[in-house]
Amino acid sequence: MHISIQEGRSLPDLRQCTTCCKVFHCPFCASNEFHPAKLGKVQTHLESHFKRAVLHEGYTIHRCALNCRPGFHFHCFYCQSMLTRKPNFIKHLALWKAKPSAITPIIPDPSIPIIPVPSIPIIPDPSIPIIPVPSIPIIPDPSIPIIPVPSIPIIPDPSIPIIPVPSIPIIPDSSIPIIPVPSIPIIPDPAISIIPGGKMQRVRVKPVLKKENVPYAMFS
């Protein structure tokens, strides 16, 4: 309900201004329409508001001069309409009153779209645990065989040579001299002939006898 619609002859609390001045403002007029003044002057001004007001359903609808829209106007008791001419405003209220839906004055104007308030975020209640829907069971499909993933084989890759760790060098110990043991001489054993094995092809060497030079008498 707009501030210009007051029950009976009630008025909003008149308080001394602490922001722009130190006097009183008219609750239905902007400062440019009614200049703030002392309480007595404001009360006299409010009497003129009552004279111009529209009485409806026990409410006093004051002529508004706030910055809702330019000029003096009346705020509808039922909808968000603002009407400037008093006869038109009274007709407007009568039309609303004739409607069966006008019993409850808190009916939104169908011309004004209902915009959801973005200040109320949909935050889940932490006291309510989020239980997964049991309608979807986590049963493995028997048509899909469960094969272990062969991506990590424990077989050494032949392309990667097993190189010994270079940090451990295979250098002979210098404290141990590589001198052949003198007790075992490396003298070839005459009993063991260094003749190649039987695999070698035997070559017959014919003895060359020179018949001409050697007389037979020597053999007789």
Ligand SMILES: [Zn+2]
């Ligand atoms: Zn002021």
Ligand SMILES: [Zn+2]
């Ligand atoms: Zn006023």
Ligand SMILES: [Zn+2]
């Ligand atoms: Zn207004």
Ligand SMILES: [Zn+2]
């Ligand atoms: Zn209306």
